[in-house]
Amino acid sequence: MKVLLTGISGTMGRHVALGLVERDHVVLGIDRRPWPDAPRGVEVYRADTRKRPAEDVFRIQRPDAVIHMATVTHWGASKEERYRINLGGTRAVFDHCHKYGVNQALFVGRHTVYGAAPDSPLYHCEEDPPMAVSTFPDLADLVAADLYAGSALWRFPEITTAVLRIVYTLGPSATGTLMRYLRGPNVPTVLGFDPLYQFMHEQDAAQAIVAALEHRLRGIYNVAGPPPVPLSLLCKVTGRRALPIPDLLYSTALGRFGLPRLPAGAINHVKYPIVVKARSFHEATGFTPEFDEVQAMESFRWAGD
């Protein structure tokens, strides 16, 4: 199968590309960032998904399937930039899929769309509403992108579309939302709160994306690996020190004393859990993770050694 990956130069993009090459797929990629040592058989086009050169790749290469991973999740980008890439980019990709006869599309989204609140249930199923718009308003662009991608199911019924809501990832790359939060030696937690965190090894996440493609999934799927663990344990096993800060001082302390800077809404995601049920995904693909929770945490702990 000829597969086009948007955002191929990111950590997850590279893992998925390698996974696909291993299974004898033809892999093309679009990214604004380079991938200098891309393996043989992977063609990377330096382009922005919303611009003409990206469309040319669709027109000339005619991929069978597209995996859309070119979304911005870090807080370094401006709000305008995030909306342009996460929503404008997603629109362009699905439009091109429709126009150039792509028959399968995968949107790689995040489990954080369900949001974290004191009354949110453990083990969200796919039908649960994406409460992150209220619990963590800075994630609104990602929630919108997730729902927008899902609308391709009825707007372009000829495309087999799947939206994957993947849990946090841990691994040697030390990149991604959760690993950015855990970056320093001291992790700012909220005093008296110890929510469950759900994550999987980054290689397992890539394998799950490959499995979703090969099983031609259609619809919305939560993707998870091993069971979640409390934040305190996550800090301990990854060799960090949890630094409990009283609720009222939390936002003042962030960005100071070597602690990471987080948007105001992030506090809910440090106080309350986001845990998803991935049973439908496991049943549809037969996917089983290779790394358990302890191995995933340790792979991040020793990253860079």
Add this chain to the structure above:
Amino acid sequence: MDLPTDPEIAERIDRLHFHWNHYGIDAFGVSKEHLGNFYSLLAWFYRHYFRVTVHNIEHVPDRGRAMVVGNHSGGLPVDGGMVLTSLLLEHEPPRLAHGMVEKFAQRWPFVSTWFSRVGQFTGLPEHAVSLLEDDRILMVFPEGARGTGKLYRDRYALVGFGTGFMRLALQTGSPIVPFAFVGGEEALPTKFHFKTIAKRMGLPYIPVPAYLVPFPMPIACDIYYGEPLVFEGTGAEADRVIEGYVDRVKARIVELIDEGRVARRRRLDRVLPVDATEDDFPGEVEP
């Protein structure tokens, strides 16, 4: 922080059929260490403070899903704590029950963490379904906070039962084990409620007994379990049908309460002169 754990409790927790990770935590975040501390504390209250006697606990299934459903009383949900303890301490094999907690608990620091680590989750239908589908025991008080918030003059009169639990039992195919908790009303005889302060703190109410301290007295309590009741259905039945089923559960709980109060009265008669016992007890008692 190392809190004491009773070795007998630790041994019983080891016998639970849960999938613990390397650090003794299960998929719902229940922690063996926290369970050990929590149940060691509850066990002291169970054995020495409320001196709980449990009757017919063999009605609770040895394995698989079930809902234990009973009356709520006594201002603070100590009845819940004692029912949980009876299932871990006195049932063979030991069973861990999950309560359905008022929403405010998750907002409070420390309370949120402790309740999560000992398997006491917010009372959401999603939690009930996930736990029952995982073949666990759910402890349900269909009266909710209205039950614990009863005044002493209304003791043991069941207030409105919710119907949600019945739909969930039908949907998940869970048997219902009714129980009566007797003694809770006397342990904390609520005279009136502090409502304004409670509202400020996000609590449903604060119970105030005649002796003013909202803490239960050391009154001996009894738990009576009844035979499991099995209802057939999907959970999508009309309200009328569901209410009929709920009434049957409620009626059985009333019978168990009456049985318990009769036995209690007999016991009191043996140790106290007749005129010192509960004078307004409605049941007829044989001497």
